Each structure stands twice: as C-alpha cells, then as structure tokens.
Amino acid sequence: MEFYKYLIPEESIDVRIDNVATLRKIEGKLRETFTKNNYNEVLMPSFDYVELYTQIGCDIPSSNMFRFVDSKGKNVALRYDFTIPLARLYATKYHDTTSRFCYFGKVYRKEKVHKGRSSELFQAGVELINEPGVRGEQEILAMLQETVSNIPLNDILIEFGSAAFLDRLFEITDDDARLQEILKYRSVSQLKEFIKEHDFDEKFSRLLLKLPSAIGGTKMLDEICELVDDKILLDTLIDLKCLIINLEGTYNYQFDLGMVPEIDYYTGLMIKGYTKNAAKPIITGGRYDKLLPKFDADVSAVGFCCHLNYVLEALAMEENND
Amino acid sequence: MIKIAITKGRIEKQVCKMLEKAGYDLEPVYNKKRELMITTDDGLQFIFGKANDVVTFLEHGIVDIGFVGKDTLDDNDFDDYYELLDLQIGKCFFAVAAYPEYATKNFKNRKRIASKYTNVAKKYFESKKEDVEIIKLEGSVELGPIVNLSDAIVDIVETGSTLKANGLEVIEKISEISTRLIANKVNFKYNKTEIIDLVNRLEQVVEE
Numbered sequence: 001m002e003f004y005k006y007l008i009p010e011e012s013i014d015v016r017i018d019n020v021a022t023l024r025k026i027e028g029k030l031r032e033t034f035t036k037n038n039y040n041e042v043l044m045p046s047f048d049y050v051e052l053y054t055q056i057g058c059d060i061p062s063s064n065m066f067r068f069v070d071s072k073g074k075n076v077a078l079r080y081d082f083t084i085p086l087a088r089l090y091a092t093k094y095h096d097t098t099s100r101f102c103y104f105g106k107v108y109r110k111e112k113v114h115k116g117r118s119s120e121l122f123q124a125g126v127e128l129i130n131e132p133g134v135r136g137e138q139e140i141l142a143m144l145q146e147t148v149s150n151i152p153l154n155d156i157l158i159e160f161g162s163a164a165f166l167d168r169l170f171e172i173t174d175d176d177a178r179l180q181e182i183l184k185y186r187s188v189s190q191l192k193e194f195i196k197e198h199d200f201d202e203k204f205s206r207l208l209l210k211l212p213s214a215i216g217g218t219k220m221l222d223e224i225c226e227l228v229d230d231k232i233l234l235d236t237l238i239d240l241k242c243l244i245i246n247l248e249g250t251y252n253y254q255f256d257l258g259m260v261p262e263i264d265y266y267t268g269l270m271i272k273g274y275t276k277n278a279a280k281p282i283i284t285g286g287r288y289d290k291l292l293p294k295f296d297a298d299v300s301a302v303g304f305c306c307h308l309n310y311v312l313e314a315l316a317m318e319e320n321n322d
Numbered sequence: 323m324i325k326i327a328i329t330k331g332r333i334e335k336q337v338c339k340m341l342e343k344a345g346y347d348l349e350p351v352y353n354k355k356r357e358l359m360i361t362t363d364d365g366l367q368f369i370f371g372k373a374n375d376v377v378t379f380l381e382h383g384i385v386d387i388g389f390v391g392k393d394t395l396d397d398n399d400f401d402d403y404y405e406l407l408d409l410q411i412g413k414c415f416f417a418v419a420a421y422p423e424y425a426t427k428n429f430k431n432r433k434r435i436a437s438k439y440t441n442v443a444k445k446y447f448e449s450k451k452e453d454v455e456i457i458k459l460e461g462s463v464e465l466g467p468i469v470n471l472s473d474a475i476v477d478i479v480e481t482g483s484t485l486k487a488n489g490l491e492v493i494e495k496i497s498e499i500s501t502r503l504i505a506n507k508v509n510f511k512y513n514k515t516e517i518i519d520l521v522n523r524l525e526q527v528v529e530e
Contacts, residue, residue: 112399116382157511186505188521189408212406213518215511256511274508279383280402281508 010113013120029150034102039126050075056294064110078108090129091295098130125305132300140302153275161259161270165236184260186212214257265291277317278310323365327376327385336411337389344523386509392499397439406521407503416496420474433473436466443476
C-alpha cells in the first residue's frame with residue numbers, strides 16, 4: 001500500500017493554512033518589538049549534540065529528543081530548546097559583553113503518540129545576557145509588557161514567582177527535595193504531614209501551609225510577608241514586590257509564591273503567562289543566573305519565551321466560542 | 323463553574339458521597355441515566371470516564387479538576403498537574419506478588435514480571451537495580467504466575483484475598499495508593515477561589 005501518498009507520521013503537526021497568516025502576523029509584531037529594543041535575531045542551528053542538552057544539568061531526557069548519529073558517530077539531536085544553545089553561543093562568541101538576543105522557530109520534542117500532544121512547538125523569545133540585578137529584570141519586564149500587548153488574546157494573566165524565595169525556604173527547612181516535590185504538586189495533604197514531621201514554630205508552619213494557595217496581588221504578598229521572620233527570606237519577597245509594583249502601564253498580573261522552577265537553572269524572578277483557552281502556559285521565563293556558568297561564562301541572564309502554538313490554539317478556541 | 327472529571331465506578335460512588343457530605347447537591351448525578359455530562363445547580367459540571375481518560379481530559383484543560391487513583395497517576399506519563407488533596411479513600415497498595423518460593427529462588431535468566439502497570443513495575447525494578455522482562459496483561463494479572471507466563475506480578479493489593487486464593491503472596495510492598503484530587507495548573511489559576519473552597523470543604527469531610 002502506498003501509505004506515504006496520504007499519511008503523515010504521528011509526530012508531524014497538521015498542515016494548516018488558515019492560521020499561518022495569524023502566526024506570521026504575531027511573529028512580525030514581536031520581531032518588530034524585539035529588534036526595536038536592540039534584541040538581535042539569531043538563526044539557531046537545527047542540530048546540536050545530544051550532550052548539550054543532557055550534560056548541562058537541565059534534566060532533559062535524551063529519549064525525548066529526535067536523535068540520529070552523524071558522520072563522525074556522534075549523537076545529534078534536533079533542536080530541543082533555544083535558551084541552552086544561546087547560552088553556548090554567548091559563551092563562545094560574545095564573552096563579557098552585554099548581549100540581547102531574540103529568536104523565532106520550532107523546537108522538536110518527542111511525545112507519546114495518541115495523547116493529543118504536539119512534537120513540533122513554535123517559540124519566540126528574548127534573552128538578555130550579562131545585565132545583572134534589577135536593571136536586567138526591569139528591561140525584560142518592559143519587553144514582556146510590549147510582547148503581551150502584541151498577542152491578540154483578551155485574558156492574558158501574567159504570574160510572577162521567586163526562585164530565590166524558594167531556595168531560602170529550602171535552606172531553612174534543611175530539605176529541598178521533599179518540600180520542592182510537595183510544592184510542585186501543591187499537595188496540601190502531604191504538606192501537613194511534612195509539617196507534622198518537623199519541629200517548625202507555629203508561625204513558620206502557617207507560612208508553609210499558605211504556600212500552595214499563595215496566589216494573588218500585593219495584598220496576598222503582604223500577608224505572606226507578615227508570616228516571615230527570616231531576614232533573607234523576607235528580602236526575597238520585598239525584592240519581588242518592589243520589582244513588580246514599579247511596573248508602568250496596565251498589566252493583568254498576580255504573584256504565585258508556590259511557583260516551583262521547572263528547570264533548576266532559575267535563580268530569581270520567574271514568569272508565567274496564561275490564557276483561559278490554553279491548557280499550558282503561553283509564556284515562561286525568568287532569571288537564570290546558573291546557566292551561563294555551566295559554559296564557563298560567569299555572567300547572569302534573564303529572558304522569556306512565548307509558546308506560539310498554544311497562543312494559536314487559544315485564538316482558535318476564542319473564535320469558536322464567539 | 324468548576325468542571326470535574328471522575329473515574330467511573332467505585333471512585334465515582336465514594337467521591338460523590340464525599341461531595342454530598344461537603345454540602346454539594348449531587349441529586350442530578352445520582353439520577354443520571356446514560357448522560358455522560360451532568361451539570362448541577364451548585365455550578366459543578368461532571369463528566370465520568372476511565373481513570374486514564376480522566377488524566378487525559380485534565381491534561382488538555384477540558385476539566386479543571388479530576389478524581390483519580392494514585393495508581394493511575396503513578397503509571398501515567400503526564401506529570402504536569404497539582405495534586406491538591408489525598409481523599410484517603412480507595413486505600414490499597416502496589417506490591418510485587420508471587421508464589422512463596424520466589425523470594426528464595428535463584429533466577430538464572432531475567433525475571434519475567436506481569437503487570438497492567440508497566441511503568442510502575444519498570445521503575446520499581448530499576449530502583450532495585452534489577453533488569454527484568456515486563457509483560458503487559460490487561461486484567462487478572464494473577465494468571466501470570468499461574469499459567470507460568472511470568473515469575474511474579476506487580477499489581478494493586480487491597481485485601482490480598484485473590485492472591486491468597488491462588489496461592490500467591492505479597493513479596494514486597496511498593497507504594498501506597500488512594501484517591502487523589504488533581505487540578506490542571508492553568509485552570510487552577512483561573513478558578514482558584516472555587517477550587518480551593520471545594521478542596522477545603524472536602525478536606526473537612528476527610529478529617530471527620
């Protein structure tokens with residue numbers, strides 16, 4: 001049977017004509033925003049060594065990559081991510097300067113078949129490398145704001161978390177793996193057990209119990225601050241608050257203090273963007289000062305990425321619902 | 323409105339009872355005939371499905387929360403959810419079970435393990451640094467050792483009476499199982515107040 005005449009592999013995405021125009025329009029606006037602010041577009045290679053993703057300590061399983069063996073017998077993967085190869089690019093070519101990069105393109109991630117998931121993901125993003133401290137974050141937040149205003153969805157909600165807050169929390173509790181796991185799943189039942197097992201004072205226990213639902217505006221943040229005695233821990237929250245409340249313009253945002261970094265290179269501000277009609281975040285990012293040192297470049301970095309296929313899906317849903 | 327998916331069968335019965343105790347009106351659910359989707363006056367919308375399908379609906383954001391056994395969560399590759407509450411019902415555990423001689427037998431070849439939960443079985447033997455062959459059976463997994471298709475099984479054990487009736491016994495417990503309330507991460511953000519209210523009300527029922 002000549003199946004190839006009418007079938008496409010399970011991994012392929014459906015070829016659509018109707019939403020390409022929308023995609024290109026959004027992409028065009030984002031490109032204009034990014035380049036206007038001196039973010040240089042880079043065209044990243046489609047192939048990279050599997051080790052780039054597995055050895056850098058980001059816990060990406062090689063089984064999720066599309067791999068082949070190159071002419072030298074080395075394992076090569078289809079581009080799985082933009083941030084990691086960009087860190088390498090910086091470390092090898094732009095060392096010590098402050099660099100602004102933006103990118104547009106697909107990443108390829110193997111998914112189990114028949115789950116309704118896509119293996120081809122279209123991303124657009126910015127990375128600001130070697131602009132440490134609040135200045136870097138403010139710049140990225142301004143970019144984020146412009147980006148959000150260029151995505152034609154009605155109900156985008158931006159959420160901020162702090163990896164520094166969590167790191168200090170894990171230090172105080174002297175236990176990172178377990179508490180991190182509990183917060184990742186926001187398991188109230190397990191959190192109660194965890195508190196029972198430890199000899200925390202009453203106030204600190206109350207703080208921990210609040211975390212799974214510590215989502216809200218500055219009022220919520222202030223309430224959490226009231227429960228914090230540790231100076232360093234309190235400072236991480238004050239830093240977050242100062243950063244966000246000084247944002248100019250309108251912005252539908254909230255804090256989520258129970259936000260756990262999905263990749264462990266995040267060190268400070270964490271960003272997530274949601275829309276009602278997408279089942280996954282449409283924007284992810286933050287400060288990731290731990291990544292560049294892995295490439296022997298001792299510099300900071302901050303950035304975010306828009307997951308444009310989720311944006312397109314949400315737009316299609318919005319249209320259907322209208 | 324909160325959209326809810328519940329695993330059909332025993333979990334459905336127990337969860338509905340708990341929701342009723344928590345003060346929700348479940349009459350429309352109790353009176354359903356063949357409808358697959360039920361909306362109540364309390365603003366809850368229910369769908370009922372097989373355990374793994376509950377997870378699939380939740381992954382795609384079709385429902386905000388789901389009620390599903392920890393066994394399903396452990397064996398499913400989808401991991402990106404919140405597990406808000408342990409309902410302490412449907413308690414049982416995963417275990418390796420076999421004929422008693424399994425424990426002392428010296429295996430020359432790879433052990434053959436029959437299970438419906440192949441991921442759980444794989445992870446368990448990996449953690450033991452044991453390389454085994456896993457054979458998937460869809461039900462009556464106890465048949466594996468009986469018909470000599472496998473040396474042992476990995477399965478859910480509740481009372482152990484099926485094992486006993488067939489001369490098998492628990493070799494080792496793997497992990498505890500009970501029914502969990504899970505939430506889609508994005509939907510949770512948009513329906514936080516309602517979901518947390520439901521969780522709090524259910525939590526009180528659990529503690530009673």
